[in-house]
Amino acid sequence: xxxxxxxxxxxxxxxxxxxxxxxxxxxxxxxxxxxxxxxxxxxxxxxxxxxxxxxxxxxxxxxxxxxxxxxxxxxxxxxxxxxxxxxxxxxxxxxxxxxxxxxxxxxxxxxxxxxxxxxxxxxxxxxxxxxxxxxxxxxxxxxxxxxxxxxxxxxxxxxxxxxxxxxxxxxxxxxxxxxxxxxxxxxxxxxxxxxxxxxxxxxxxxxxxxxxxxxxxxxxxxxxxxxxxxxxxxxxxxxxxxxxxxxxxxxxxxxxxxxxxxxxxxxxxxxxxxxxxxxxxxxxxxxxxxxxxx
Amino acid sequence: xxxxxxxxxxxxxxxxxxxxxxxxxxxxxxxxxxxxxxxxxxxxxxxxxxxxxxxxxxxxxxxxxxxxxxxxxxxxxxxxxxxxxxxxxxxxxxxxxxxxxxxxxxxxxxxxxxxxxxxxxxxxxxxxxxxxxxxxxxxxxxxxxxxxxxxxxxxxxxxxxxxxxxxxxxxxxxxxxxxxxxxxxxxxxxxxxxxxxxxxxxxxxxxxxxxxxxxxxxxxxxxxxxxxxxxxxxxxxxxxxxxxxxxxxxxxxxxxxxxxxxxxxxxxxxxxxxxxxxxxxxxxxxxxxxxxxx
Numbered sequence: 001x002x003x004x005x006x007x008x009x010x011x012x013x014x015x016x017x018x019x020x021x022x023x024x025x026x027x028x029x030x031x032x033x034x035x036x037x038x039x040x041x042x043x044x045x046x047x048x049x050x051x052x053x054x055x056x057x058x059x060x061x062x063x064x065x066x067x068x069x070x071x072x073x074x075x076x077x078x079x080x081x082x083x084x085x086x087x088x089x090x091x092x093x094x095x096x097x098x099x100x101x102x103x104x105x106x107x108x109x110x111x112x113x114x115x116x117x118x119x120x121x122x123x124x125x126x127x128x129x130x131x132x133x134x135x136x137x138x139x140x141x142x143x144x145x146x147x148x149x150x151x152x153x154x155x156x157x158x159x160x161x162x163x164x165x166x167x168x169x170x171x172x173x174x175x176x177x178x179x180x181x182x183x184x185x186x187x188x189x190x191x192x193x194x195x196x197x198x199x200x201x202x203x204x205x206x207x208x209x210x211x212x213x214x215x216x217x218x219x220x221x222x223x224x225x226x227x228x229x230x231x232x233x234x235x236x237x238x239x240x241x242x243x244x245x246x247x248x249x250x251x252x253x254x255x256x257x258x259x260x261x262x263x264x265x266x267x268x269x270x271x272x273x274x275x276x277x278x279x280x281x282x283x284x285x286x287x288x289x290x291x292x293x294x
Numbered sequence: 295x296x297x298x299x300x301x302x303x304x305x306x307x308x309x310x311x312x313x314x315x316x317x318x319x320x321x322x323x324x325x326x327x328x329x330x331x332x333x334x335x336x337x338x339x340x341x342x343x344x345x346x347x348x349x350x351x352x353x354x355x356x357x358x359x360x361x362x363x364x365x366x367x368x369x370x371x372x373x374x375x376x377x378x379x380x381x382x383x384x385x386x387x388x389x390x391x392x393x394x395x396x397x398x399x400x401x402x403x404x405x406x407x408x409x410x411x412x413x414x415x416x417x418x419x420x421x422x423x424x425x426x427x428x429x430x431x432x433x434x435x436x437x438x439x440x441x442x443x444x445x446x447x448x449x450x451x452x453x454x455x456x457x458x459x460x461x462x463x464x465x466x467x468x469x470x471x472x473x474x475x476x477x478x479x480x481x482x483x484x485x486x487x488x489x490x491x492x493x494x495x496x497x498x499x500x501x502x503x504x505x506x507x508x509x510x511x512x513x514x515x516x517x518x519x520x521x522x523x524x525x526x527x528x529x530x531x532x533x534x535x536x537x538x539x540x541x542x543x544x545x546x547x548x549x550x551x552x553x554x555x556x557x558x559x560x561x562x563x564x565x566x567x568x569x570x571x572x573x574x575x576x577x578x579x580x581x582x583x584x585x586x587x588x
Contacts, residue, residue, distance in 0.1 A: 029444040033452040037444070084410065089402035108383035109455055112406065113448050116378060119410065120443035123417045127436035134428035141435060142421035149414035150323040150331070154407050158327040161403055 005284040008058075009051055012071075016050045017042070020072045023125060029117075036106040036114035040079050044097050048289075049074045049188040052213075055285055056192025056206065059277040067195050069129050070140065073122035074188050077148050080118035081184075083111050085157065119148070132195065140191055147187035156180025168246040174215070182214030189213070189282075198277075205274045209282070212268035216289050219261045222247040226254055228294065265290050299578040302352075303345055306365075310344045311336070314366045317419060323411075330400040330408035334373050338391050342583075343368045343482040346507075349579055350486025350500065353571040361489050363423050364434065367416035368482050371442050374412035375478075377405050379451065413442070426489070434485055441481035450474025462540035468509070476508030483507070483576075492571075499568045503576070506562035510583050513555045516541040520548055522588065559584050 020041045024034055050071035054064040086093040086101040087108060094104050103111035126141055146152055156179025163176060189210035193203050226249050248257035268286055272279055314335045318328055344365035348358045380387040380395040381402060388398050397405035420435055440446055450473025457470060483504035487497045520543050542551035562580055566573055 027444050027449075029449040030452045030456060032456060033444055033449060084406055087403075087406065089406065109381075110452065112378055112381065112383065113452055113455075115410075116413065117444040117448040119413060120439050120448060124436055124439035124443060127432050127439065134432050137432055138421050138428050138435075141432075142418055145414050145418035145421060149418060150321050150327055150411040154411040154414060155321075155323040155327055158324045158404065158407055161407075162324060162326060 001288055002284055005281065005288065008055065008281065009047075012051045012054050013047045015068060016047050016071055016075055019068055020075060023072060023076075023121070027121075032106070032110060033113065033117055036102060036110045037118055039105060040083050040102050040114065041076065041118075043079075043099055045079075047075060048217075049078055049185060052185065052210075052282075052285065053188040053192040053195075055281045056189050057196045059279065059281050060193065060196035060198055061278070062196035066129070066131055067192060069125050070191060070195070071188075073125045073144070074184060074191075076118045076122045076125075077144070077153075078184060080115040080122075081148075081153055081157070083115040083118070087111060090157075090161070136194060140194060143187055143190065147183040152179055152183035152187075153181075156183065164245060166246075168251070170248075170251055173246050173248065173251060177218040178211065178214065181218055182211060185214040185217060186210035198275075202275045202277070205271055209268055209271035209275065212264050212271060213286060213289060215264050216261060216268060216286065219248045219257055219264070220290055220292065222249055223254065223257055223261065224292075224294065225249075261290060295582055296578055299575065299582065302349065302575065303341075306345045306348050307341045309362060310341050310365055310369055313362055314369060317366060317370075317415070321415075326400070326404060327407065327411060330396060330404045331412055333399060334377050334396050334408065335370065335412075337373075337393055339373075341369060342511075343372055343479060346479065346504075346576075346579065347482040347486040347489075349575045350483050351490045353573065353575050354487065354490035354492055355572070356490035360423070360425055361486060363419050364485055364489070365482075367419045367438070368478060368485075370412045370416045370419075371438070371447075372478060374409040374416075375442075375447055375451070377409040377412070381405060384451075384455070430488060434488060437481055437484065441477040446473055446477035446481075447475075450477065458539060460540075462545070464542075464545055467540050467542065467545060471512040472505065472508065475512055476505060479508040479511060480504035492569075496569045496571070499565055500571075503562055503565035503569070506558050506565060507580060507583060509558050510555060510562060510580065513542045513551055513558070514584055514586065516543055517548065517551050517555065518586075518588065519543075555584060 021038055024037050024041065027034055053071045053074065054067055057064045057067050082096060083102045085091050086096055087103055093101050095101065101111075102114060106114065123141060123145070126137065126144065129137055132140075148154070156176050159172075159176045160180055163172060168176075186207065190203060190207050193206050198206070225247065248260060252260060265286065269283065272282055272286070315332055318331050318335065321328055347365045347368065348361050351358050351361050376390060377396045379385050380390055381397055387395050389395065395405075396408055400408065417435060417439070420431065420438065423431055426434075442448070450470050453466075453470045454474055457466060462470075480501060484497060484501050487500050492500070519541065542554060546554060559580065563577065566576055566580070
């Protein structure tokens with residue numbers, strides 16, 4: 001990773017990790033609720049969705065300050081989804097990023113409500129964005145809700161549960177990932193282009209890029225889950241395997257998954273290069289997604 | 295209840311109960327998710343929030359068609375909150391409106407996700423409303439999220455859980471209800487006034503009315519819980535009492551709760567009469583809330 005990308009990611013992480021708690025702390029809400037929301041927001045993570053949104057704005061030569069609240073909202077929605085996914089009735093995970101999951105600390109009821117609150121509050125934050133044309137903000141809210149809702153992330157999560165303990169096809173697996181994780185990643189990038197007033201043609205091309213990137217993200221996660229080091233990713237290696245879950249390596253073999261990763265990296269870059277922008281940052285971010293070791 | 299009010303409520307109920315499933319059926323989502331969302335949306339209920347929104351529009355002589363999607367969104371948010379409230383880790387209710395609760399039919403994971411999907415999709419529906427000025431729609435989204443989120447309904451639910459098994463003051467009980475149920479009821483009425491282009495003065499007065507109405511709703515619920523007939527309300531009579539929950543009758547005695555109901559009915563009407571509108575419909579709705587027997 002180049003020094004410039006490293007600096008950019010660190011800068012974004014600092015901005016988002018300062019702004020998200022500030023949004024929570026000003027709430028007039030019970031302390032228990034604020035604490036449970038803050039606990040998961042402060043649990044770390046790569047903040048890849050905010051980075052993608054703001055990197056896209058920057059690549060279109062747009063000042064990133066207008067996108068920070070939307071980046072926080074996306075990260076809060078991602079965080080709510082992790083809290084709910086970890087619940088005993090879902091994945092039943094006790095540990096996330098090396099720390100006890102929300103429901104292990106605050107109990108199930110408060111974990112569910114912390115998730116509900118993060119999701120709902122995200123829309124308030126987006127609706128209140130300053131300096132953005134109201135019609136554009138409405139378009140962003142509509143696309144955010146679609147990416148996070150029954151036709152996006154939640155739909156993917158339901159399909160994922162339904163696909164458990166049965167052997168999926170590669171197409172079935174791709175459906176799940178395009179929805180469960182891809183939709184919100186893709187929204188982050190497209191939203192960055194919208195905030196930068198990109199042309200409809202560029203938005204369409206960057207949407208195609210974003211779908212490939214989402215796929216790369218998941219293939220790489222699956223590969224890391226086989227190869228990874230428990231300490232580095234903070235959950236037991238091969239835990240998905242223990243649940244009989246279909247993954248790219250389990251369907252394609254590890255080598256097949258690596259080949260797919262390589263092919264879609266080429267495809268992602270082809271779409272990226274067709275967009276009228278400075279490509280360097282998103283190109284490097286793509287390489288980072290593909291080459292990371294956690 | 296007058297024939298006119300009865301007809302109006304029936305008409306609204308029919309419109310909402312046709313439009314909500316239509317919104318779900320057009321979703322490109324897993325059938326399991328659509329079925330679990332539809333199950334709870336079709337489980338009946340008074341549809342009081344949609345009625346309040348549309349009654350307010352009508353009272354300002356505004357055509358109600360522009361408010362129907364917002365009314366659906368509010369009812370969907372109300373429905374999501376019931377699904378999550380009924381979960382084993384929350385109120386652990388098996389029966390709602392005489393039918394098995396969502397998680398008894400679809401399991402906990404799908405119930406949580408049906409709630410998440412209804413909440414998220416509501417914002418998409420509002421963002422897509424036709425014929426409303428984008429700046430006004432944004433204002434409605436901001437207020438809806440605030441009413442439903444950590445400073446509103448979710449905050450009230452957390453306070454409610456925290457207040458369980460301890461004797462609350464009347465002020466503590468009022469805080470819970472103003473947030474847990476009052477905020478969304480109040481939003482429905484204020485949103486109706488906004489869609490009807492009411493003046494800021496009228497909006498302020500109808501907001502005061504709406505807060506009183508929300509309080510009346512809860513006091514009456516508590517009274518019904520003591521007096522009510524199990525078949526009529528569809529849950530065991532006195533079930534809140536069994537949980538040692540504070541209620542208006544338990545804090546004020548049954549007679550004291552009835553007196554409070556009477557006083558706040560007068561106050562609600564005083565605020566209502568100060569609004570420049572046709573008062574008949576909301577006046578009758580207030581009487582209905584106070585006099586209903588289920």
